Amino acid sequence: MTQKEEKRGSGFRILGMSPSEISREFFSSGTGKVASALFIVLVVVSIYSYFALPSNFGAIWNNPSYWKFNPDNAPPAWINYFTSQKLAPQVTVHPLESVTTYRGVTYISSTFSVENPYAVPWQDIYLVLNGIPKNSSAAVQLTIYRPDGSSMPIGPLQFSGSYIDLASSSQVKNQILSFFYDKGESITLAPTQSPIPLLFQAVKNGKPYTLDGNYTVKILVTVFGSVASSSKDPNFITVIMRGNVYGLMGTDFEGHDLWEGLLAGFPIDLEIGIVSAVITMVIAIVVGIMSGYFRGWIDEVLTRITDIVITMPAFPLLIVFSVLFAWSLWDAILFLSILSWGGAARIIRSMIMQIREAQYIEGAKIVGARGSWILRNHILPQIMPYSLYLLVTSAPGAILTISALNFLNLAGSAYPTWGNLLYWADSTGALYAGMWWWVIPPGLLIAFVAVVFILVAIASEPVVNPRLRYG
């Protein structure tokens, strides 16, 4: 900035305050500090979510097979800090050690070890192999070295498709049961009960209990044929141990990672608030200025329209059009904005009615100023700050209305919205199962974003309303 511009900048005043005075006024109150801190948090998290989530996250979210290895309806992992019954978390490892080919047969061996201090161990183990040709057959053999010195052999299991699900194999079940049977313990499992937890348990008098300690798992995959060159990739073999708790925020009924779902909602809600507020304000300012400045029949017509728009029941209309035209989130936001400028336009109109009677406007007219000049130099600077304030106050309403619409499973976007997460929670009965990790955070975040906008509005009230400033 050059010195000249700086001088002009310091001479710039809105409502008799320089920009630095305005910011000082805004930050002088505790509310202003809290509001701006929270707003920064909101923006930072939105930016973070933009970079942290893959660009095709919407497609990923709506693809159930992407989430099939995750536990369903699992609480977040950190509940282990608050409970005595420790639950095993989701574990994913890439244990590839070596790939050797001998006489047309490829041997892939891998080893990994896990610690098991959990009262409720893992429920299932998936073995995912990428790069095995569709037509070649493969077999998998596992050996589990347990902390009590024993070792449990599993397999060989026939491998087909892209992954193997140990819990669903009756061979695995029989092998585990016979392992304990050899030790003189007999266990009965319900038909749908997974045998996998027994891998990490010892049995006494037919009752399994957790065997604490370090487990080493050796996996040998034999492929009758050659494998793709990508086999040097450590992602070639992935072992997923399905936990009972998952990540930061748990999972929903399809195993979606709720943390990612919640993260995706941040930029959406911020955009809903800002976009709808901006559209609303642009319409309100244009209508307010037109009817306040031109008066006459224009004013008469616009005031009638404003009256109708103010009383128009936006929500039922939003529902019916979302249903009839399968509206997207953005259609709904646009429509909502078109129906919600009434109140702001009325206020701006009355402000302009007051301003245009002022003597300096009369003076400017006498000197020969044109209407557009007066508008730009006398009227807009006076109504702008208040318009910005109105802009901020109209954001929470839009956020709440659109969330309610999402809660009815309308006006969807490719990305999950907080309202839509709650729709699924409600329609799959998560409410009545008390799945708080799925039900509480989305609503809390909707409220958080709305309250941040409200706090910003409260903090900027003394700036735009001089009566409050000196009162």
Next chain:
Amino acid sequence: MGLLRSLGFRAINLVLILIVVLFIISYALSGPASSVLENQVKIEARAVAQAVLKHNPNAASQAQQVYNTIVAQLEKAYGLDQPPIIRTFYIMWDMLSFNWGYSFFPQNYGVSNGKVVNIIASALPGTIILDTLGILLSAIIGIYVGTRSALRYGSLSDRGVMYYAAVSNGLPQWWIGIVFIIVFAVMLREVHSPIYFPFGGILDPKYFGTWLVNPAAVFANVSAVLNLLWHLILPLLTVLIVNIGGWAYFARTVVLNVAQEDFVTVARAKGLSENQVVNKYIIRPAAPAILTSILITIPFVLFGGFLVTEVVFQWWGLGYVYNIAITAAGTPDTPVVVALTYASTLLYIVIVFILEILYIMLDPRVREQ
């Protein structure tokens, strides 16, 4: 005369809104959405034609003729042969005369013949009970709290009320309902509390059948009324928690403004008791202004919030029926959704009109013009 004139003026305005809403919906239905109806007509006609063919496999041309006749007749009956703008008025007339047609999926509502007008009539009492009680109680409590807080301006309790009002403005009402269900219905059951609330619904199943056909019969039965009140507690509490803040905030602002007026100082100087000053010189002149602020916020905050709250509590009202119509069948039940929008607009306009009358009764400036 002035009273009647201003009331009439407002009534005309509200009727205008109803007609605008009606026109927008009808126009949408007559244009893009009419293809749904056309398809339905064709499916119906095809079923009849196939029945003819089944009867006499050689009568292909006859079946075609039957098909054409039925399509033509049905299209005429539905007005599909008319240009969209004429059809718009047909639909408007049907709406106005409560000729709302039949639901696509009548089994989802449990109302006997699947007539949309019956479905909505069965849902109306629930919405009226929750909305009226919710608005009235939250207004009474909110204005009381707001006035008290304005009279203790700057105190700790005043600031507490202010922050509560600000935060409650940003709370999704229906989500508070969800939290209440989790805490007072689910968790209380889990800890084997002797008292726990129902998960939702408007009445126990044994009374609900009666409620659907004849709500008045339910009110004749004392235990059924108690059951209704028992189910009402959580939804009402939800509505109150969220809405009291708004009323309190407006009441506080208006009362603060009035309390600085000269006539209040004079009243105090005359030696009137504080109670008299507050009731006669502050609250009375403040009342119309409080109502005006509320009238502006009703469309958004109150109305939408109430409808979705019904969904959460499965409270048999317009909002819950909305939810069933949209989500229960996989494809939306268009006739019900459209009629619901019209009915809720109607209800909303009645509520606004009642508030307008209240406003005119409270404001002598309007009344005695």
